[in-house]
Amino acid sequence: MGWKVLKIRLSEEAPAELLSELSFELSSLGAWEEGREVSLFFVPSVDLPSRARWAVSFLEERGLGVLEVETSEEEARDWIREVREGFCPVEVGPFLVVPPWHDGPFEGGLLPIRIKPGCAFGTGLHGSTQAALKLLPRAFEAVRPRRALEVGV
Known part of the structure; x- marks a missing residue:
């Protein structure tokens, strides 16, 4: 229609x-x-x-x-498909922020982090998301926990 x-x-x-x-x-x-x-x-x-x-x-x-x-x-028009095509992976430090529907492949040894756009920081373009992801590797240099939990506020 x-x-x-x-x-x-x-x-x-x-x-x-x-x-x-x-x-x-x-x-x-x-x-x-x-x-x-x-x-x-x-x-x-x-x-x-x-x-x-x-x-x-x-x-x-x-x-x-x-x-x-x-x-x-x-x-x-298939608006869902068109909107999804607009979300590209974003490289931040050693990570690659990708939407859940992006299957890869992920090249260059980057660790994929799946974030649904519209939830939390969504696309990986927000300054605070990028700052946190860039600091994360340094935080894990001294301590290597088996699991980690990010709790947004």
Whole structure:
């Protein structure tokens, strides 16, 4: 299932909160705002031309200029797969921070640390994660415990 998209570009006079109100009034499933432009997403069964006409009337009644209205259809996308493709392994000291779905191979003798993005520090890019991982080998030089537990706060 794809999506129908109504894209509206507003004049500078239009208040930003109006875009949210418009999305609500049109019962869109979601909205993407970028500057003075809003893209509203609808199920394929929606009569998009009538929604577009209603949106223009709604804005004109408020004395606001509509610079452009565009309708289109988007194919369904595998958003989970696309988001996952955006997470690459991150090398930090002797470690390689990887998401759980990354199977390797892990080259160069790096020790993989699996962290689910969105949990804890997620991607390994956060400064405190990198600092802790860089200090970890030094902490284990004097003492080599069989097990270790990291407790985040």
